[in-house]
Amino acid sequence: MPGIDRVALAINRAVPIKRTARVMQVEGIFDIPPSEQSKEQWSVVLPLDAQPWHIGLIQGPSGSGKTTIAKEAFGAAYVPEHVWDADAAVVDGFPASMGAKEITLLLSSVGFSSPPSWLRPYRVLSTGEQFRVSLARTLAEYPDLAVVDEFTSVIDRTVAQIGSATVAKAVRRRGGQFVAVTCHPDVEAWLDPDWTYSTADHSFAWRSLRGRPPITLEIARVHRSAWQLFAHHHYLTGEHSKVAWCFCGFIDGMPVTFQSYLSFVGRLGPHGMAGGVHARRGHRSVTLPDYQGVGANNAMKTTLASMWKGMGFRVFRNTGHPAEIAIAKRQKDWVMTRAPSRSGRDSGGYMSHGGTRYVASFEYVGEAMVRAEAEALFNGERVGLAHVA
Numbered sequence: 610m611p612g613i614d615r616v617a618l619a620i621n622r623a624v625p626i627k628r629t630a631r632v633m634q635v636e637g638i639f640d641i642p643p644s645e646q647s648k649e650q651w652s653v654v655l656p657l658d659a660q661p662w663h664i665g666l667i668q669g670p671s672g673s674g675k676t677t678i679a680k681e682a683f684g685a686a687y688v689p690e691h692v693w694d695a696d697a698a699v700v701d702g703f704p705a706s707m708g709a710k711e712i713t714l715l716l717s718s719v720g721f722s723s724p725p726s727w728l729r730p731y732r733v734l735s736t737g738e739q740f741r742v743s744l745a746r747t748l749a750e751y752p753d754l755a756v757v758d759e760f761t762s763v764i765d766r767t768v769a770q771i772g773s774a775t776v777a778k779a780v781r782r783r784g785g786q787f788v789a790v791t792c793h794p795d796v797e798a799w800l801d802p803d804w805t806y807s808t809a810d811h812s813f814a815w816r817s818l819r820g821r822p823p824i825t826l827e828i829a830r831v832h833r834s835a836w837q838l839f840a841h842h843h844y845l846t847g848e849h850s851k852v853a854w855c856f857c858g859f860i861d862g863m864p865v866t867f868q869s870y871l872s873f874v875g876r877l878g879p880h881g882m883a884g885g886v887h888a889r890r891g892h893r894s895v896t897l898p899d900y901q902g903v904g905a906n907n908a909m910k911t912t913l914a915s916m917w918k919g920m921g922f923r924v925f926r927n928t929g930h931p932a933e934i935a936i937a938k939r940q941k942d943w944v945m946t947r948a949p950s951r952s953g954r955d956s957g958g959y960m961s962h963g964g965t966r967y968v969a970s971f972e973y974v975g976e977a978m979v980r981a982e983a984e985a986l987f988n989g990e991r992v993g994l995a996h997v998a
Contacts, residue, residue: 950969
């Protein structure tokens with residue numbers, strides 16, 4: 610991990626005051642001593658060489674010197690506003706040295722996992738999507754140390770919190786360093802920074818890592834019409850089988866992720882049955898953009914696979930999404946049954962529009978849910994709970 614020296618700054622800023630009649634009137638009304646200059650001073654100490662770190666946070670009210678301190682302390686690592694081509698796809702805004710797979714994995718790592726949106730110009734994306742794609746480009750262009758000002762300032766606070774958790778996870782996984790500069794105190798718990806600097810009282814503190822706030826996902830069986838909330842965001846197609854079993858995941862009562870399943874049609878090997886009698890396969894899987902990147906999709910997949918296994922079924926899933934393949938390969942509850950190879954069908958069984966693409970297959974090998982609980986969840990008699998890691 611790259612290091613950075615101890616930062617000790619004595620910053621002085623002064624701007625001339627043009628003495629007009631109106632300026633002198635204001636001085637008289639508010640008893641402000643006449644002056645030829647407006648001055649600000651900051652004395653800043655950041656002992657960043659004391660121990661290793663990945664995430665830093667400079668937080669304080671507007672006008673307290675955050676931007677000045679960040680620029681002085683970190684120099685070239687201070688990230689300017691990105692310039693995007695008005696008509697080019699966002700994937701074309703990344704460094705030319707990066708391959709398409711590397712770009713898409715980086716986009717997914719910050720919670721921007723919607724391939725159709727990757728092909729759109731930056732200007733047509735939602736504010737939340739623009740925030741995520743800008744973070745991904747920042748990590749691409751500043752892999753060692755990035756300092757981002759006005760962090761989360763223009764987005765909804767729920768998106769800000771989820772986005773903070775995803776970027777912190779991405780930075781730590783990549784081994785880089787990231788400093789967020791913001792006036793919003795609500796992101797601190799979600800960033801879980803290694804150190805904080807408050808411009809309100811000029812205090813520095815190392816923090817012991819505590820992890821972001823817990824997220825509880827409530828899972829319930831739903832009617833297939835719920836798919837309409839998610840269809841637009843599926844990375845391949847909005848089509849959906851009429852005979853699929855459908856489930857929705859909720860955070861604080863809001864539907865955020867969707868999973869559906871079909872009977873497995875075909876042979877499963879010497880211990881399996883033909884015709885889907887003893888197996889289920891994933892059909893559609895979508896998480897809304899504002900909630901991508903914190904593990905809700907994976908928590909729901911694993912919980913529902915445990916439900917099916919508790920009722921006596923083997924569970925399979927196919928995916929052609931590079932990030933989903935990478936995540937599944939790291940998980941102990943899933944084993945790869947087919948390495949990525951070309952397939953003429955999408956992960957739900959429909960013919961893919963592009964002819965052939967790479968698809969990998971996985972089988973669930975984790976624990977089975979208690980049968981009575983599994984049947985109650987399947988029949989809609991109870992809500993399943995998954996704690997998102």
